[in-house]
Amino acid sequence: MNQISFSSYDFQAILPQAALLILVGIILVVDLLVKKIKIKNLLGWTTSVGLAIIIFGMVVFSSPGNQTRSVWGGMLRVDSASITFQIIFMIGAFITTLFSMNHDKFGDRGEYYAMLLCSVIGMSFMVAATDLIMLYLAVETTAIPLYVLAGFITTDNKSVESGLKYLLFGAVTSAVMLYGFSLLYGFSGTTQFGQLIIAFENGLFPQGIKILILFLILTGFGFKISSVPFHFWAPDVYQGSPTPISGYLATASKAAGFIVLIRFLGSVYSFDHQIWMIIIAMIATISMFLGNLLALVQKNLKRLLAFSSIAHAGYILIGVASGNSLGIKGAMYYLLAYLFTNLAAFGVINVVESSTGSSDLDQFRGLIKRAPGLALIFLVSLLSLAGIPPFGGFISKILVFSAAMEANLVWLVLVGIINSILGLFYYLVVIKQTFADTEEKSLIKVHKSWIIALGICVTGIVLLGVIYRPWLGWMDNATMNMLLLYFY
Amino acid sequence: MGFPILSITILIPLIAGLVILFTGRKNPNWIRPIALVASSLVLLSTLIIWASYSLESAGYQFVENIEWLPELGISYHLGVDGIGIAMLVLTGLVVFSGVLVSWNVDKRRDEFFSYFMFLATSVLGVFSSLDLFLLFFFLEIAVFPKYLMIVIWGSPQTREYGGMKLTLYLFIGSMIALVGALAIYFASPERSFDLLILEKAGFSLGVQKLWFPFIFLGFAILGGIFPFHSWAPDGHVAAPTAISMLLAGVEMKVGVFAALRVAIMLLPEGAKFWAPWILVLATINVVYGAFIAMIQKDFKYVIGFSSVSHMGLVLIGFASLNATGLLGAGMQMFSHGIMTALFFAIVGMVYDRTHTRDIASLGGLVKKMPFAAIGFIIAGLVSMGMPGFSGFVAEIPIYMGIWQVSPVVAVIAILSIVITAAYILLTLRRVFFGELPPAYENSVRDINVRDKIAIGVLSLFMIGIGILPGLMVPLIESGVSHILALLGGV
Numbered sequence: 001m002n003q004i005s006f007s008s009y010d011f012q013a014i015l016p017q018a019a020l021l022i023l024v025g026i027i028l029v030v031d032l033l034v035k036k037i038k039i040k041n042l043l044g045w046t047t048s049v050g051l052a053i054i055i056f057g058m059v060v061f062s063s064p065g066n067q068t069r070s071v072w073g074g075m076l077r078v079d080s081a082s083i084t085f086q087i088i089f090m091i092g093a094f095i096t097t098l099f100s101m102n103h104d105k106f107g108d109r110g111e112y113y114a115m116l117l118c119s120v121i122g123m124s125f126m127v128a129a130t131d132l133i134m135l136y137l138a139v140e141t142t143a144i145p146l147y148v149l150a151g152f153i154t155t156d157n158k159s160v161e162s163g164l165k166y167l168l169f170g171a172v173t174s175a176v177m178l179y180g181f182s183l184l185y186g187f188s189g190t191t192q193f194g195q196l197i198i199a200f201e202n203g204l205f206p207q208g209i210k211i212l213i214l215f216l217i218l219t220g221f222g223f224k225i226s227s228v229p230f231h232f233w234a235p236d237v238y239q240g241s242p243t244p245i246s247g248y249l250a251t252a253s254k255a256a257g258f259i260v261l262i263r264f265l266g267s268v269y270s271f272d273h274q275i276w277m278i279i280i281a282m283i284a285t286i287s288m289f290l291g292n293l294l295a296l297v298q299k300n301l302k303r304l305l306a307f308s309s310i311a312h313a314g315y316i317l318i319g320v321a322s323g324n325s326l327g328i329k330g331a332m333y334y335l336l337a338y339l340f341t342n343l344a345a346f347g348v349i350n351v352v353e354s355s356t357g358s359s360d361l362d363q364f365r366g367l368i369k370r371a372p373g374l375a376l377i378f379l380v381s382l383l384s385l386a387g388i389p390p391f392g393g394f395i396s397k398i399l400v401f402s403a404a405m406e407a408n409l410v411w412l413v414l415v416g417i418i419n420s421i422l423g424l425f426y427y428l429v430v431i432k433q434t435f436a437d438t439e440e441k442s443l444i445k446v447h448k449s450w451i452i453a454l455g456i457c458v459t460g461i462v463l464l465g466v467i468y469r470p471w472l473g474w475m476d477n478a479t480m481n482m483l484l485l486y487f488y
Numbered sequence: 489m490g491f492p493i494l495s496i497t498i499l500i501p502l503i504a505g506l507v508i509l510f511t512g513r514k515n516p517n518w519i520r521p522i523a524l525v526a527s528s529l530v531l532l533s534t535l536i537i538w539a540s541y542s543l544e545s546a547g548y549q550f551v552e553n554i555e556w557l558p559e560l561g562i563s564y565h566l567g568v569d570g571i572g573i574a575m576l577v578l579t580g581l582v583v584f585s586g587v588l589v590s591w592n593v594d595k596r597r598d599e600f601f602s603y604f605m606f607l608a609t610s611v612l613g614v615f616s617s618l619d620l621f622l623l624f625f626f627l628e629i630a631v632f633p634k635y636l637m638i639v640i641w642g643s644p645q646t647r648e649y650g651g652m653k654l655t656l657y658l659f660i661g662s663m664i665a666l667v668g669a670l671a672i673y674f675a676s677p678e679r680s681f682d683l684l685i686l687e688k689a690g691f692s693l694g695v696q697k698l699w700f701p702f703i704f705l706g707f708a709i710l711g712g713i714f715p716f717h718s719w720a721p722d723g724h725v726a727a728p729t730a731i732s733m734l735l736a737g738v739e740m741k742v743g744v745f746a747a748l749r750v751a752i753m754l755l756p757e758g759a760k761f762w763a764p765w766i767l768v769l770a771t772i773n774v775v776y777g778a779f780i781a782m783i784q785k786d787f788k789y790v791i792g793f794s795s796v797s798h799m800g801l802v803l804i805g806f807a808s809l810n811a812t813g814l815l816g817a818g819m820q821m822f823s824h825g826i827m828t829a830l831f832f833a834i835v836g837m838v839y840d841r842t843h844t845r846d847i848a849s850l851g852g853l854v855k856k857m858p859f860a861a862i863g864f865i866i867a868g869l870v871s872m873g874m875p876g877f878s879g880f881v882a883e884i885p886i887y888m889g890i891w892q893v894s895p896v897v898a899v900i901a902i903l904s905i906v907i908t909a910a911y912i913l914l915t916l917r918r919v920f921f922g923e924l925p926p927a928y929e930n931s932v933r934d935i936n937v938r939d940k941i942a943i944g945v946l947s948l949f950m951i952g953i954g955i956l957p958g959l960m961v962p963l964i965e966s967g968v969s970h971i972l973a974l975l976g977g978v
Contacts (some may be wrong), residue, residue: 368599372513383632389625398621398666402560405670413670417663424631424659428652431632432639437595468557476559 013071013078016058016086020121023050024114031110040108044101044449047113051094058087068481074192075134080477082128085259088336089123092252095343098453099244099350105153106242112152115145116248123256127263132181132191135260136174139220142256143170146249150241162240169223169233177220180213184268193267200271214269214276218283221264224257226250226306227313228287235294238306243353246302247346250309255335262320262328266482273323277407280321285415288314292422301349302359304426305342308385311419312338318416319400322407328479330399333464333472337384337392340460344381347454348374355444361430366438374444375434377454384461386427387420392464494550494566494616497533497576498609498626500526501583505605512598520591523601527580527587530608534580538573538963546570546966548618548684556622561673561680565619570967571818574960575615575738575745578825581949582737583608585942586730589833592840593641593728600641600728603633607734614742620669620681623746627662631655634727634735641728650726654735657719658710661743665706665750668699672754675699686754687974693757700758704751704766710743712799714772720799721792729836732788736795737829741821744802748817748971752806756975759809766807767890771897773800778907782914787838787845790915791831794871797904798824804901805886811965811972813889818964819882823870823950827879830867830946834860837939838919841932847915852924856932861920863943868912870950873905877954881961 011018027047034042068079076082093116106112122142129135147170151163185191187209188199199205205213222230238246265276291311298304316338319331349359351374356363368375384391397420404412464471504526512519541549548567556564568576586604593600606629613626638651673681676689705713712720720740724732752759777797784790798820805817837860838853839845854861870879883905891898935943953960 376509379632386631388631389628394625394628398624398670401666402670402673405667405674410667410671413667417667420663421656421660425652425656428635428655431636432648435636435640437640468562472557472559 009069010071013069013076016054016062017121017124019054019057020117020124023047023054024117026050027110027113027117034108034110041101041449043108043110043113044097047117048094048097048449051090051097051117055087055090055094058083058090070130074194075131076125076128077130078128079481080474081259081263081479081481082124084332084474084478085127085255086124088255088339089120089127089252092248092255092339092343093117093120095347095453095456096244096248096252098449099247099343099347100242101449102447103242103244103354105155109152112149115149119145119149119253123252126256127259129260130193130263130267132184136178136181139174139177139224139260142253143174146245146253149245150237150249152242152245156240158240159242160240162237165233165240166237169230173219173223173230177217180216180220183209183213183216193264196268197270200268210269210272211275214279217264218279221257221261222283225254225261225313225316226310227283227317228290228310231287231290231310231313234310235303235306238309239300239302239359243302243346243350243359246306247343247350250305250346251339251342254309254313255339258316258320258331258335262331262482265320266328270483277321277323280317281409281412284314284317284321284412286314287311287317288415288419292419292426296422296426298426299362300360301364301430302346304361304430305345305349308423308426309342311423312385314419315397315400315416318404318409318412321412322400322403322409324403324407325479325483326406327400327403328482329472329475330396330403332475332478333399334396336471336475337396337461337464340457340464341381341384341391341393344377344454344457344461345385347450347457348378348381351446351450352444356442361433364430364434366436366440367434367444369438370440370442371444371446374446374454377458378434379431380458380461382427382431384465386424390462390465392461394465395468490550492552493533493537494568495552497530497537498612498616500529500533501605501608501612505602505609508598508605509602512602516597519597519601520587523587523605526605527584527608530612531580531584534573534576537568538577541568541570541573541963543962543966547970551618553618556619560621561678561682561685562621563619563682564622565682565684566616566622567618568616569970570963570965571745571748571821572615572967574818574822574964575741575825576612578741578822579608579611579615579738581826581946582733582829585829585833585946586733588938588942589733589836590728590730591938593730595641600637603637604730604734606630607633607637607731611734611738611742615745618683620673620683620686620750622681623683623750624662624666624669627742627746628659630739631659634658634731634739637731638723638727641731642726646722646726650722654719654723654726657716657723658739661706661709661716663706664709665703665746668702668706669750671695671699671702683749683754689754691755691757696755696758697761700751700755700762703755704747704759704762707743707747707751708766708803711740711747711803712743712773712796713803714769714776714796714800717773717777717796720796721789724792724795724832725786725788729832729839732832732836733829736792736832737825740795740799741825744799744806744817744821748806752809753971753974759975763807763809763893766803767894767897770800770803770807771900773797773803774901774904775907778904778911782907782911785847787847787850787915787919788832788835790847790911791828791835794831794908794911795824795828797908798828798871801883801886801901804890804897808886808889808893809975810889810892811968812885812892814968814971815961815964816882816885816887816889818968819878819960820886822960822964823878823882823953826946826949827867827870830863830943830950831871833939833942833946834864834867837935841935842928847918849925850919851922852920853928853932854920855924856928857934859940859943860935863947864916864920866947866950868916870954871912872909875954876951878950880954881957
């Protein structure tokens with residue numbers, strides 16, 4: 001075992017998470033006070049301002065470049081990948097907070113924001129974890145608040161059902177994953193990624209066991225990223241959860257799952273590329289087809305986006321399956337673009353739903369007449385989801401397809417292309433509804449915080465779609481960290 | 489790098505579109521003037537590009553090259569050769585006349601003109617791209633404006649079906665081409681999307697033969713190649729007039745232009761290998777399209793299928809792979825673009841006044857709208873390849889070119905002239921001559937000045953080039969000679 005000693009750097013490394021924790025404390029205190037002073041949305045603004053300060057601090061002070069550092073006795077790793085995605089999760093939580101305001105049922109509840117922040121802490125540790133125990137703790141720290149958030153509207157049966165469903169699926173899959181971890185520990189006697197990779201190299205694991213463990217662990221990660229065959233929860237949970245939370249689950253939570261998956265495969269399984277490449281490629285294929293085909297028949301937009309999010313997990317997995325640096329970079333870029341895109345889409349649904357009381361496709365008919373700006377934002381996000389320039393989705397798709405081409409997975413590219421066409425079809429159907437003529441003049445109320453959030457999302461989508469170099473530059477370092485984790 | 493005239497040409501409609509989209513609701517009176525000014529500027533700047541292109545130095549001119557994503561060999565690389573310039577001028581003309589003929593669009597006018605402008609940006613961008621990535625970037629921007637314009641302003645009976653069909657077909661085509669494009673990107677020694685670098689890449693025979701069909705067929709779907717042509721008549725008929733003009737007149741050229749630029753120019757050996765197959769499909773296009781056009785009862789479908797037939801001639805010109813054939817193809821791209829835009833414009837004018845496209849219930853309209861009838865006759869003569877019109881300058885070289893390769897195909901294709909003459913004259917007689925139905929005696933009025941300007945401008949170019957082929961032939965020839973160098977080399 002390693003000698004555990006703490007250095008000042010150890011504390012410095014978890015400063016952002018500590019700050020988040022302090023913010024949680026502040027929220028809970030303000031929550032107690034707010035009942036007396038009655039300022040609308042005080043909690044939401046406190047959370048978002050606090051997050052903004054932490055994001056700003058991280059952007060300014062922590063840029064590790066291409067350096068990596070192990071902290072807390074090898075539990076966590078501070079590198080470009082972890083810091084980039086910690087910032088991205090916080091941006092996701094920031095936008096989600098803005099969308100959560102002005103909702104009667106959860107927008108003025110302290111525990112709602114506290115839970116949200118706790119899940120961000122969990123995700124931040126998830127992407128940095130390089131030890132099985134730490135990883136498991138982080139996964140659970142992320143998941144438990146999300147179970148609560150999904151079922152937060154206790155007066156709504158659908159929300160409660162979705163929370164329960166999410167909990168059951170999450171608990172089972174994480175138990176299976178834990179079994180995989182135990183096998184890893186049993187055969188090697190270590191929980192650290194760095195030691196595990198040596199154990200793999202030394203042939204401590206029989207080939208069959210390696211594959212078994214891979215399947216067990218993919219169960220846990222597959223749940224997080226909602227890929228087939230662990231996707232069953234997604235449609236019901238997305239539909240039942242409070243809409244800002246659906247968006248958060250589909251973006252930040254999914255991204256965290258992907259980063260862990262990439263880190264795990266890229267380190268522990270880095271020498272068995274050919275084994276997992278084909279497995280991931282198969283999962284990607286089925287996810288894309290299933291997600292897109294089922295999305296074709298959906299009448300509820302939250303459900304439709306849930307299936308589309310399963311399909312998008314498939315596209316991102318194309319990048320992962322390629323296993324080359326372009327693929328990892330593409331997958332990360334995809335996650336970033338997808339974060340803004342999907343948050344915008346769920347954001348628009350959030351606005352329409354809060355005015356009309358439903359997220360059915362019919363409610364969006366003629367949105368261009370009722371709220372032109374909102375309809376145009378919806379158009380941008382749907383086009384980006386469909387992979388149309390000049391939006392972020394286009395370059396993301398090109399990147400993952402290129403990576404698969406480079407890895408000689410031509411068939412996978414063809415599958416991706418067929419699915420892009422399927423996808424375009426149902427996005428166009430939604431766009432048609434949104435832009436249809438209508439006599440109806442029901443008012444759509446858009447609050448200030450929602451406008452800010454939608455503005456950030458659209459800016460993100462367009463910037464990611466037109467300017468590539470700076471963002472891909474970040475991803476470059478992050479990719480190096482992922483692929484060369486143990487080759488220094 | 490001099491004055492970035494290409495970028496400016498591309499940006500004018502984009503900016504106009506954004507301005508209209510964001511301010512049009514509050515200032516509805518400004519929408520049409522902005523659109524007209526923007527389209528005039530586009531036309532003007534394409535004409536300036538035409539006039540200032542130096543035939544002596546030939547090659548790609550007005551080049552702009554800015555690094556975009558150098559790690560992947562993507563750059564913002566613009567430049568045009570002779571064929572590209574012809575296409576830019578075509579776009580300028582069609583956009584300009586498109587704005588004029590849709591002057592009376594009342595429904596959601598701000599959105600209409602802004603999407604129209606976005607569509608113009610997309611096409612202008614494709615014709616100026618010297619980077620494969622950039623080409624796809626511009627190409628796919630067109631997806632949403634064309635879809636929305638068809639489903640919102642199209643003809644109520646078929647717009648949803650036609651719009652979806654057209655958009656999906658075009659997206660499928662571009663996606664198939666994308667696979668091929670990525671494949672040759674990774675096969676190139678210096679990984680780059682730059683077309684000029686890829687031209688010199690010297691792909692192996694296997695790569696060329698394998699990926700040529702992907703790229704060529706993918707883009708040719710956009711040009712309406714048989715058996716993937718059915719989107720064209722359905723989509724064009726469903727679309728509102730200005731969009732039919734732009735889609736049939738220019739978007740179809742985007743397809744064949746990209747097929748030429750990417751497939752034939754980058755993979756010349758592949759082109760030689762697959763040319764007989766292209767020839768077979770294209771000949772079916774020409775003859776089948778003409779026959780189907782003849783039996784149509786709907787005025788607009790006649791024109792829709794005539795496009796299919798004429799685009800087949802362009803592809804035959806490509807497949808000949810010799811100087812005459814390619815020259816004819818280039819001329820035909822320009823000539824057909826203007827001709828079909830004029831046809832669709834006149835169909836739209838007739839429909840706006842009679843509210844029907846059923847040929848049987850029309851007749852004698854020459855008394856009411858003589859100028860439109862003259863326009864239709866001119867377009868018809870171009871379509872038949874009459875000497876003195878641009879169609880002659882385009883079609884004769886195509887037939888001559890293909891004669892050198894396969895006289896049989898030439899004979900079959902030449903037959904189409906007869907069929908074309910038949911359906912054009914039949915349609916002309918039924919719609920414009922004969923007895924004017926009494927219902928239209930009082931209700932139908934002559935077309936207005938703006939429509940006349942649109943018809944006049946388009947006709948002027950068709951007659952001008954027919955009488956003075958020297959205006960455009962050397963321009964196309966300079967582009968063709970570069971293609972021949974690529975075909976002969978390697």
